[in-house]
Amino acid sequence: MNNKQTFIETKEYKRFAEFCDACIKYQYIGICYGLPGVGKTLSARQYAQWDYVEKQIDYETSACMGAYADEKILDCHTLFYTAPPVSAAKLTSTIHIMGVRFHTVKDAYRVRMGEKELNTSSALEGIRLIIVDEIDRLKLQHLEQLRDIYDQHDLAMILIGMPGIEKRLARYPQLYSRIGFAHEFQKLSNDEMHHILEYKWKELGISIKREDFSDYEALTSIIKVTNGNFRLIHRLFTQIERILEINHLTLITTEVVEAARNSLVIGRI
Structure with missing residues (x-):
């Protein structure tokens, strides 16, 4: 990260x-x-x-x-x-x-x-x-x-x-x-999450880019998992980077997102 x-x-x-x-x-x-x-x-x-x-x-x-x-x-x-x-x-x-x-x-x-x-x-x-x-x-x-x-x-x-x-x-x-x-204080809406995750990578401090996703469904999975929660976005991407490195992968798929999610302790969001 x-x-x-x-x-x-x-x-x-x-x-x-x-x-x-x-x-x-x-x-x-x-x-x-x-x-x-x-x-x-x-x-x-x-x-x-x-x-x-x-x-x-x-x-x-x-x-x-x-x-x-x-x-x-x-x-x-x-x-x-x-x-x-x-x-x-x-x-x-x-x-x-x-x-x-x-x-x-x-x-x-x-x-x-x-x-x-x-x-x-x-x-x-x-x-x-x-x-x-x-x-x-x-x-x-x-x-x-x-x-x-x-x-x-x-x-x-x-x-x-x-x-x-x-x-x-x-x-x-x-x-x-x-x-x-x-x-x-409300969580981010889905539309705002889409905009931030597509165009605000640098501001979020995330090194992964839009082209690192295998398809749009993988990006949508992240939005669904994080549910508008900024802190969870960073925690999830930390796990995604770890899984990509361990498995020598270059693209983020829905399977990678799900594996990252299973590595997290997610409370009420």
Whole structure:
């Protein structure tokens, strides 16, 4: 497999981005839920430009602070946080530290560009959205801390989890009353899967090409097996490449796809 995967802006990502924009506009808490592997985390990181931001705020010394930042950092306004199984107090502290580092990098860039007056005064000032992933891990105390962060700052918050999380949160009326939007992250449609698998090989980070298939039925089999699940696409192609290599084959047939499928543990998709 080619690890240089490029993010593909699917219709579902565009719907998710509109959902994020709406939460920011109205400063609401939003809930996003969907099955594993459909692209929730990738979409959230893309919206937050987190692959870029995370590298900027992960500096080790003051000398490295903002050293690689460019003008793009000034347009970033979202924190992405994967909820770990830690104490509620540490959760709040970690989010605030991320906010401080975010602003510190921005200020370091402004100084490097010749600006003398800095624009930050608190950890989360200027942060418009906090996205918290994997909230299924969190207990009531954690959720209360997130509610407190939301109440104390002029920002929006999006909580991402598995299907059913919206029902669980309904049991916490103080938090639930602040939720303005809910978004179910859908899997890819068959038409979009066809388009991506035929024309977006490079973006998916897959080295196999359309001409490597023996016929259209083999490609259709992959669409049927993966059922619109991005994560499963990569797992299946890893097995397909392994089977081709072991058996010294050059073409992907329906038999190869079925053998690859039988090598996987496929849960609910």
